[in-house]
Amino acid sequence: MSNIFLHSKASKALRVLSLSSTLLAHSAAGAASLDLPKIGETAGSTLSVAKEQQIGDQIMRQIRRSEYLMKDPIVTDYIQQLGYRLVAANPDALGRQFQFFVIQENSINAFALPGGYIGLHSGLITASQSESELASVVGHEVAHVTQRHLARRLEAQNELSIPSILGLIGSVLAATQDPEAGMAGIAATQAAGKQSIINHTRDNEKEADRIGITMLSSAGFDVRAAADFFETLQNASRYTFKPPEILLTHPLSRNRIAAARERAELYPEVEHQDSVDYRLVKSRIESKTLINDKEKFRQLTAKAQSDKLSDLGERYLYAELLKSKGRFNPAIKVLTSLYKNNEGNQLLLFSLAEAHLAQDSGAEMLPLLETQLIKHPDSTKLILATSEIYLKTDKVDKAEKLLLRYVDVNRNNPNYLKLLAEAQAEAGHTPEMYETTGQYLLLLGDLRTAKQHFELALHATSEDPYAQTRIQARLEEVKQKMRAQLEAKTRR
Template structure:
């Protein structure tokens, strides 16, 4: 299942993995900065800023709601987080449909992964090295310290920087202008600070990568690949053109990794499935030519090839041919990627009962797996079984209350049951997750005026809660 809201994307700031300002530095001593570096911004405040950012990101449509990709990205990310130090808040990894080579960290454990990152990495270890680097930027509180540094210099307030980032998401042109002051200041006066951050994130990231069981040499391998790309005049490599990797940084990554135990790259097929999915659905490739190349070569990973071809034929509505390629992966019938595509084929073919029968036993084993849960809920909704969808989604949302996609589906489940009052309340919660307060309050006002008893009381309580959230957002933005 895939739902992607595609809009113009503004490249997020904050410790880009590839956006290194590490010019050829001769002083490579990296201080242990840790959590003590952020003075005025408490962990709780940083977390609140992170949630604010996510509301703006959801509302602006930069998040691609692709449950199977979200599940994979978070499985890798959380594995790394478990092996990191100084983790003071939950991490959240999300996919952007942007095909460019990038990933970026933000306050409060929020990490954006561009779809293009899968296209340009060759294995899960290289991909994980990017996430390990971004995680390290957050655990070392590099972003919080940078924002405080600018505030200390009197250039721009903390609130202004945060609000500028959000504004950049909503309106890239205006946001870019609004942020130019702090971004320019960083470029002019923060080069050494940023360089140190990059080296520290490399060093700690390699350690996290190793502790999580990945090949610690993967970051060095990726660096060498990126280093060879420098000078390539291609918009996909814009960050490399603007912020080249230094030879010293590449060498440092290699020297750190070579002192750790050697380990082979992961052979888990999930990365190849994810890479194939990105290439077919996000990279704007000419699929007819891509299909022909895949069919005429044996020199490609079998998981990648068969899944990519199955996706292409599914997109062409040739479901029987898509199934042929899925059958070449018959040993993977319980895999999220395979189950997801089989489900899509069943639902498009009107075989909702087949989809539900396949998903139920998997759901009983993995009730919080977003790919399985969202697919099962969607199948129930397609078969007009709103009550069953409600039960699945409510359990999922207890653990992941900020999943606006699941919340939106829950609203639909109530509408199918003709429970208008609960639908209005749930819709308000969904809109609040996207910072769409006008629609949130419209739903709650409707509920308070038309619903009675407990529904009216719940609506009033939600109104108060969402009002507080709105006040927080507005105070932040007014400072800007």
């Protein structure tokens, strides 16, 4: 891998818990460029969808630098595809940008940020009892975005200043990791704590429930799952003092389950079968929490030796734990068997390629990967797995060409850009590597280092006739953001 990344501040992970304070500084800096409401001016007159998107972009740049953001391509790709399926079933969502991501956190929570960014805690995924339950939560958050509930909550106060906007957004972000602290921040920001604000939030929940169930039905999921998941949440808190985190940010009233059940009766009953990927993703996430659980591994090993690992999820969990312990040969054996029983499954194929790569036998996977890429040429999972093996087997040109083919689709995927920069560096395409690295760093909010890379790209010689114009535009974008940050610091 090119050592260009070793000099980047972006390599230093930031904790999500510290993001709210960082966010306020960055958002305050962005306020100048976003032309947010002036102090005393209401949000409704100026907070457009475009500006909401820019605020969300700022928040997401901070989250991407967090050690809590799950960067696993399998989990990320699955939740993106699930989210897009629900977005496609909501006419109000089709004109907006959505990005779905997962926070590595065992608690049960989900949240929507400005600009269509929707996050799920990994604990929520593993707590769900069906794919329809998981989809019901994702659909609910999509509805919060399409109905602009955050903006509407802000507008519910007659006088909403910049500190109010930034304070509330910072509190929402803090709530992704510490809901009690986040909700306390929201309460402090809303100083008066007017009943109208609370009622408005309850109305938002009702509206999101209604629209979410409609989405579930249109996307082919079981509409009864929304109420089922409410009951899952209730059961999770029955014997504990502290309720699941999602209930602190999404209040669950006594009538809400009944209302969801009644609404579900209005739609045709669908017996949705959980996808193979849903079951595998749950096991993949679980393997990360059990990596140091010796007793669980011992139990799975005993079941494997007596050929009692009959469940797909359990067998995949065992394979992932084997990989985490460096036991690649037995992991490959289990994964090969699983793939034979689920031929064409990209998730299992990616996992198998991971194991082969880890023990330097990736070349064995190329024929199978290349065959599947012909059938699914735009599969991010397959592109990443194949490109990794190309790089490992000195097929650098093939890796670069494959990654460039779909770089526009993956322009917001840091892992994708990082691998492309590595391929460009090894191929000797230094100007292109500088540009790609700049884009990667810009996604992570490391403006100073991104600027340095764009300047290096601008002064290098590239075969691309449009490179200079494109890079200059990127450089101006970074400079503008840096000026806004400097102005904000000066004002403080």
